Amino acid sequence: xxxxxxxxxxxxxxxxxxxxxxxxxxxxxxxxxxxxxxxxxxxxxxxxxxxxxxxxxxxxxxxxxxxxxxxxxxxxxxxxxxxxxxxxxxxxxxxxxxxxxxxxxxxxxxxxxxxxxxxxxxxxxxxxxxxxxxxxxxxxxxxxxxxxxxxxxxxxxxxxxxxxxxxxxxxxxxxxxxxxxxxxxxxxxxxxxxxxxxxxxxxxxxxxxxxxxxxxxxxxxxxxxxxxx
Numbered sequence: 001x002x003x004x005x006x007x008x009x010x011x012x013x014x015x016x017x018x019x020x021x022x023x024x025x026x027x028x029x030x031x032x033x034x035x036x037x038x039x040x041x042x043x044x045x046x047x048x049x050x051x052x053x054x055x056x057x058x059x060x061x062x063x064x065x066x067x068x069x070x071x072x073x074x075x076x077x078x079x080x081x082x083x084x085x086x087x088x089x090x091x092x093x094x095x096x097x098x099x100x101x102x103x104x105x106x107x108x109x110x111x112x113x114x115x116x117x118x119x120x121x122x123x124x125x126x127x128x129x130x131x132x133x134x135x136x137x138x139x140x141x142x143x144x145x146x147x148x149x150x151x152x153x154x155x156x157x158x159x160x161x162x163x164x165x166x167x168x169x170x171x172x173x174x175x176x177x178x179x180x181x182x183x184x185x186x187x188x189x190x191x192x193x194x195x196x197x198x199x200x201x202x203x204x205x206x207x208x209x210x211x212x213x214x215x216x217x218x219x220x221x222x223x224x225x226x227x228x229x
Contacts, residue, residue, distance in 0.1 A: 001118065001207045004111050004174060011108035012146070012167050014076075015041070018058060018102070019143040022082045027055045027091040035141040037120040037148060041113045042141050049090075056086065060113065061104045065090075076104055112167055115175050115203075116141065119148050119165030122177075122216040126163065127152070129221065136161075145169065152184075158184045159228050161198070163220055171195035175203040177216055179223040190226050199223045 007195035019042060024033045027044040036045050043057020043064070055066040062073045063082040074085035079102070083095040120139060127136045127150055149164025162180040167171065171194050180198040191199050201219045209215040 001116070001203075001212050002111065003207055004203070005105065005107050006110040007103075007105035008111060009168065009173060010103055011105045012112060014102040014104050015058060015109065015112060016143075016146045017079065018076060018082060019141075019146060021079055021096060022063065022086060023056050023058065024143040025093065028088050028090075030092065033143055034138075035118040035143055036139075037141055037153075039113075041109065042116055042142055054090075056090070060109045061106050062069065076102055077198075078102055087113065092154075112181070115165070116148055118206075118212070118216075119177070123148065123150060123163060125213075126217055126220045129137060130224075147178075153224075153227070155182065157228075158182075161227060163224075169195075172200075172202075177201040177206075177219055179220065179227070181227060183210075184227060186227060188226075189224055215218070 028049045038057040038058030046055045072194045079096045079098040134152045137150045139150045141148040147166040153159035160182045178200045207214040
């Protein structure tokens with residue numbers, strides 16, 4: 001993992017807009033907003049629409065539309081530019097006309113893509129560690145908060161929690177891993193969440209680690225164990 005460039009926050013905010021205003025609305029059915037980590041960033045899972053197999057995803061600074069295996073790309077210079085690629089067929093509310101420059105920095109976009117790939121791998125490995133009776137959900141990248149996460153644990157026993165990775169928010173200028181219990185309000189040094197009840201592990205700690213995946217897995221496993229004791 002590499003340090004973040006100074007342009008990261010602006011790029012993250014711009015790509016968050018792309019996720020909410022272009023990628024998620026393009027997915028059919030219209031009420032399905034769950035996204036996923038994809039090569040170079042994030043996107044929809046493949047979906048069927050009017051007899052075609054489609055996928056919409058972001059690869060670095062480009063929006064990609066895949067139709068039956070054929071790719072078309074547009075540089076994400078603005079929301080309007082991305083909307084032109086998708087067209088009114090996939091954007092039933094209309095093609096956006098916002099031509100304001102998004103200002104997506106290629107290096108920052110790559111760091112975000114690397115972080116999502118790292119998070120998807122670690123969360124997948126941690127999810128595989130959990131017993132089936134904890135009913136872990138699918139790993140989803142949510143456009144509202146732009147985080148990638150899944151939930152697991154007994155809700156009746158108060159153990160259910162979200163396990164995820166955020167690219168940053170109002171309380172956190174940099175990305176962080178988190179564990180957010182649904183109902184339990186754990187206390188102690190393990191539970192250091194800022195702005196929420198739970199635990200977090202900052203990006204700078206991952207960058208400084210000799211083995212970031214091992215540190216991330218240990219973070220999730222220790223909080224999971226602490227939550228259920």
